[in-house]
Amino acid sequence: MHIPKEQKMYCTKCGTHTSHKLKQFKPGKARTMAWGTRQNLRKHKKGYGGKAEFTATVKKQTKKPTFIAECLVCGRKCYKVIPKRMKKTELVSAT
Numbered sequence: 593m594h595i596p597k598e599q600k601m602y603c604t605k606c607g608t609h610t611s612h613k614l615k616q617f618k619p620g621k622a623r624t625m626a627w628g629t630r631q632n633l634r635k636h637k638k639g640y641g642g643k644a645e646f647t648a649t650v651k652k653q654t655k656k657p658t659f660i661a662e663c664l665v666c667g668r669k670c671y672k673v674i675p676k677r678m679k680k681t682e683l684v685s686a687t
């Protein structure tokens with residue numbers, strides 16, 4: 593799906609609709625010593641096996657596209673998630 597690079601969205605800081613620039617969101621690396629990571633490791637990898645709850649056997653084939661929108665007036669950033677699963681997305685500059 594083609595998504596315009598620049599969109600008019602509501603900015604919470606400006607209080608009006610302003611043009612935003614979209615950027616692809618990439619999740620960062622998980623911290624190895626964070627509490628959640630250690631808990632997940634304890635649940636799934638430690639001990640004598642057995643089946644832990646909520647272990648996905650089949651991975652999902654698609655992802656909900658997530659972008660970071662930056663206000664061009666004040667520079668505030670916010671997430672923009674398209675609530676639909678799709679295989680491919682492309683940011684296209686509006687002509």
Ligand SMILES: [Zn+2]
Nearest residue numbers: 603606663666
């Ligand atoms: Zn703004």
